Amino acid sequence: MSAIFEVERLKKSFGGLDVTKDVSLSMAKGDRIALIGPNGAGKTTFVNLVTGHLQPNSGRVLMDGEDISKFNPMRRVKAGLVRSFQVTRLFSEMTPEEHVALAILQREGKSGRLAGNFHAMPQVMREMGSILETLNLGTLATVPVGEIAYGQQRLLEIALAMALRPKVLLLDEPAAGVPHSDTFLIENALAQLPDDLAVLMIEHDMDLVFRFAKRVVVLAAGEIIFDGSPRAVTDDARVREAYLGSYAHASSAA
Amino acid sequence: MSATEISAPFEQAKPMRRPWQRDLAGVLIIGVAAVAGYFLFPDNLALLTRIIAIMLLVLSLDLVTGYCGVATLGHAALFGAGAYAAGIAAVTFGITEPLSMVAIGAIAGAVAGLVSGVVILRGHGLAQLVLSIAVIHLFHEAANKASTYTGGSDGLSGIAPDPVFGLFAFDLWGRTAYVFGIGLLILVFVLLRILVRSPFGTLCRGIRQDPIRVSAMGASVKASLIKMYVISGAVAGVGGALNAVSTQVVGLDSLSFTNSAEALVMLVLGGAGSLYGALVGTIVFMWFEHVVSAANPFHWLTIVGALLIAVVLFAPKGLYGTAVTLMKRFIGSRQ
Numbered sequence: 223m224s225a226i227f228e229v230e231r232l233k234k235s236f237g238g239l240d241v242t243k244d245v246s247l248s249m250a251k252g253d254r255i256a257l258i259g260p261n262g263a264g265k266t267t268f269v270n271l272v273t274g275h276l277q278p279n280s281g282r283v284l285m286d287g288e289d290i291s292k293f294n295p296m297r298r299v300k301a302g303l304v305r306s307f308q309v310t311r312l313f314s315e316m317t318p319e320e321h322v323a324l325a326i327l328q329r330e331g332k333s334g335r336l337a338g339n340f341h342a343m344p345q346v347m348r349e350m351g352s353i354l355e356t357l358n359l360g361t362l363a364t365v366p367v368g369e370i371a372y373g374q375q376r377l378l379e380i381a382l383a384m385a386l387r388p389k390v391l392l393l394d395e396p397a398a399g400v401p402h403s404d405t406f407l408i409e410n411a412l413a414q415l416p417d418d419l420a421v422l423m424i425e426h427d428m429d430l431v432f433r434f435a436k437r438v439v440v441l442a443a444g445e446i447i448f449d450g451s452p453r454a455v456t457d458d459a460r461v462r463e464a465y466l467g468s469y470a471h472a473s474s475a476a
Numbered sequence: 477m478s479a480t481e482i483s484a485p486f487e488q489a490k491p492m493r494r495p496w497q498r499d500l501a502g503v504l505i506i507g508v509a510a511v512a513g514y515f516l517f518p519d520n521l522a523l524l525t526r527i528i529a530i531m532l533l534v535l536s537l538d539l540v541t542g543y544c545g546v547a548t549l550g551h552a553a554l555f556g557a558g559a560y561a562a563g564i565a566a567v568t569f570g571i572t573e574p575l576s577m578v579a580i581g582a583i584a585g586a587v588a589g590l591v592s593g594v595v596i597l598r599g600h601g602l603a604q605l606v607l608s609i610a611v612i613h614l615f616h617e618a619a620n621k622a623s624t625y626t627g628g629s630d631g632l633s634g635i636a637p638d639p640v641f642g643l644f645a646f647d648l649w650g651r652t653a654y655v656f657g658i659g660l661l662i663l664v665f666v667l668l669r670i671l672v673r674s675p676f677g678t679l680c681r682g683i684r685q686d687p688i689r690v691s692a693m694g695a696s697v698k699a700s701l702i703k704m705y706v707i708s709g710a711v712a713g714v715g716g717a718l719n720a721v722s723t724q725v726v727g728l729d730s731l732s733f734t735n736s737a738e739a740l741v742m743l744v745l746g747g748a749g750s751l752y753g754a755l756v757g758t759i760v761f762m763w764f765e766h767v768v769s770a771a772n773p774f775h776w777l778t779i780v781g782a783l784l785i786a787v788v789l790f791a792p793k794g795l796y797g798t799a800v801t802l803m804k805r806f807i808g809s810r811q
């Protein structure tokens with residue numbers, strides 16, 4: 223299958239620290255990939271590099287065969303590459319309704335309009351309503367985001383990504399901070415993403431990883447040390463060493 | 477039936493009428509205050525007209541500072557550009573029709589907004605503030621040097637606007653100028669209410685709260701801010717032109733750092749991020765200045781300083797913002 227998203231030989235160092243060492247990855251339409259790795263492995267940095275929030279030292283990023291390495295974050299979004307943030311980034315004084323409506327308007331190229339209001343746009347209202355319902359945020363639609371629980375803010379992060387209708391979606395720990403009892407809402411949301419959308423999810427919760435991913439990529443100390451099926455990942459010696467090893471240490475220490 | 481129930485909160489939404497009703501209320505309040513001012517202070521109409529002109533400046537500042545989060549101490553550049561453009565149009569080019577003068581002021585303000593926006597937005601935080609101070613000094617110096625057109629430090633005088641609509645001549649008591657100013661203020665206010673509610677207004681509020689999130693949504697932060705600067709310039713330019721039309725002179729003080737800084741103080745006093753806050757802050761500051769500086773010309777700045785410290789410490793949302801918060805709490809506790 224042809225790749226919709228390709229990363230070629232990406233490198234990044236902060237000062238003397240090599241955080242991303244020669245990372246290459248490609249995704250096809252409909253992929254469901256989990257990107258895992260110990261804390262500090264460089265997962266968030268990888269997302270920042272490919273979405274243009276950080277400049278790599280070298281390497282290329284391609285969407286649909288087009289080199290987008292020189293694009294700023296805004297143009298990459300327009301090319302269909304959308305991310306969510308590990309630590310929620312939302313407008314604290316604005317409501318979920320305003321967030322999602324703004325994302326829809328932005329996608330449709332209407333966010334620069336100087337008059338009118340989304341309340342008077344039935345199509346926007348309908349789409350916003352259905353996205354918020356999907357994520358169980360309907361009852362909070364008009365509450366300022368600063369006043370709603372963090373777990374629900376995480377859901378709104380996904381709502382924004384959905385509203386932008388990306389071709390490639392990079393989710394940075396979407397379930398981080400969501401109460402365990404509510405992770406099913408995140409999973410429901412992920413299940414409703416369009417089939418042909420390519421999704422890469424960074425996640426520490428292995429149960430979630432195994433349920434979601436058809437392919438697992440393991441990043442450790444800035445390098446991809448494994449790229450294969452979820453079944454094979456637990457048996458891989460290097461992964462056990464780098465990831466599950468430190469996981470075991472951490473849990474035995476706790 | 478259950479289906480309609482589920483979709484109800486979105487389909488009916490906030491009734492469309494509500495924001496319009498609130499705007500109408502705002503216009504009515506301005507109208508009533510204007511009539512009251514006219515009859516209560518018939519000898520102070522010139523001061524009231526000046527307050528209206530400065531209100532337009534503070535509204536304009538609110539757009540970039542209150543709504544977009546850009547810190548600037550150079551906003552009078554936009555106001556002064558409008559004032560000089562309207563004045564020069566009248567004196568040098570003989571365009572003395574007042575509405576044309578205001579339109580020219582708005583255009584000049586928009587151009588000044590574009591220029592200073594491009595410069596100021598190159599910086600962030602402290603650098604932004606410093607750039608804005610540099611901008612106002614450059615504008616001031618440019619106006620000073622171009623004395624053939626601006627009259628330099630003597631000011632630009634001899635502005636003699638025609639009667640409004642060819643009917644209402646500008647009189648010695650400033651009645652026509654006052655009504656003209658109120659008309660402009662209401663027009664601008666209504667347009668700005670529409671603007672801040674629009675998709676672009678929402679986008680700008682988003683930029684103030686988290687520009688990185690906005691760029692991750694695919695919107696251009698920089699282009700949006702410059703666009704808002706241009707709009708803001710047009711509003712300030714209308715204020716400047718009103719000042720030129722009503723006082724019939726333009727001085728270098730309209731392009732001064734002091735004028736910029738005072739506008740920021742008025743905005744903070746009233747409450748940034750709300751059009752009403754901008755209006756309230758301007759009235760309170762300028763009326764206070766008028767009363768206190770007459771009573772005690774030496775210490776009035778000290779008193780203003782004390783007032784400002786009190787507001788920043790005890791009412792950080794400004795007079796209007798705090799009043800709204802208190803009112804909400806009051807209503808909430810009664811339910």
Ligand SMILES: Nc1ncnc2c1ncn2[C@@H]1O[C@H](COP(=O)(O)OP(=O)(O)OP(=O)(O)O)[C@@H](O)[C@H]1O
Nearest residue numbers: 236239241259260261262263264265266267268308
């Ligand atoms: N802007 C920066 N400047 C310097 N060092 C950085 C910067 N951003 C990240 N790092 C370092 O790069 C390494 C990788 O960080 P990154 O946030 O990408 O890890 P991660 O895999 O996402 O970890 P986690 O699972 O904890 O989210 C860390 O050692 C971090 O300290």
Ligand SMILES: [Mg+2]
Nearest residue numbers: 265266267308
């Ligand atoms: Mg991370």
